[in-house]
Amino acid sequence: MKYIDKLRNSGLRPTKQRLQICEVLFNTEKTFHFTINELERKIKDKIDSKISLATIYNTVHAFEKKGYLKQIPVNSNQTYFDTNTTDHHHFYNLKDGKLIDLENSDVGPINIKRKIDGKKIKSIEVLVKLED
Amino acid sequence: MKYIDKLRNSGLRPTKQRLQICEVLFNTEKTFHFTINELERKIKDKIDSKISLATIYNTVHAFEKKGYLKQIPVNSNQTYFDTNTTDHHHFYNLKDGKLIDLENSDVGPINIKRKIDGKKIKSIEVLVKLED
């Protein structure tokens, strides 16, 4: 199976639930953004069996820790995730809470001139809020 | 009084509570970042009387809407606010959840080349996550 090795290599047991979630998250043409709520619905639509909400949370966090998902910093009551783990940025439509990918070429290089002693930069994320 | 006009000009009645919160938020040498929880503690420390938590939420949201405070997009279970409403960005120390201001000159101009029809850019915010 497609995702069994990926999971095993990450030290995650390839359980039925995780494989199903992999299908929903990664077996797509395009990457996408989601909240846990939206993912839950997507899973319900795609598979017959039910996956517990706790498992969805566990799995998403496990995948994030392994670098298969990214959290997007947005002010919202819900946490947004992205299946696109490459360096890129986002538009955030304040009206409907939807995110739109911004290619790196749409933003240009960002050069952080200041350094903090003993710290490394893990990521640089640009959020462009949109209004009407 | 210092803040009465500021409030009145914004269409906010200068109540005792709002004036006290103004003192805590704006009568400082340096701007700062805070969560509602931290602000509540700060208020308790500074004044004798008690301000209801609901009022603190109401006031912070009112001030944000008027542009006296900014929300900072960070992934955290709590909402972070900033009394520095000028255009600037943030380091986010993943270890302790603390924010550090990044002057605009530390980042350089950010030029968003892509446009979304019918939408205006309200803000551009850069979050630089730091790890050890």
Next chain:
DNA sequence: AGTGTAGTTTATAATGGTTCTAAACAACTG
């Protein structure tokens, strides 16, 4: 000053996303 109105504060309840719990279950090892 006194009165009416609209805006504000308050304690408390409700909401809702997320995490915890601990028991049942499933994947792996030998």
Next chain:
DNA sequence: CAGTTGTTTAGAACCATTATAAACTACACT
């Protein structure tokens, strides 16, 4: 196949935030 460890699950707990609705207060107008 048995033991161990990791995983799933339903439901409870947690906690930041928002809603409620009653008491209160700033303000405009006499």
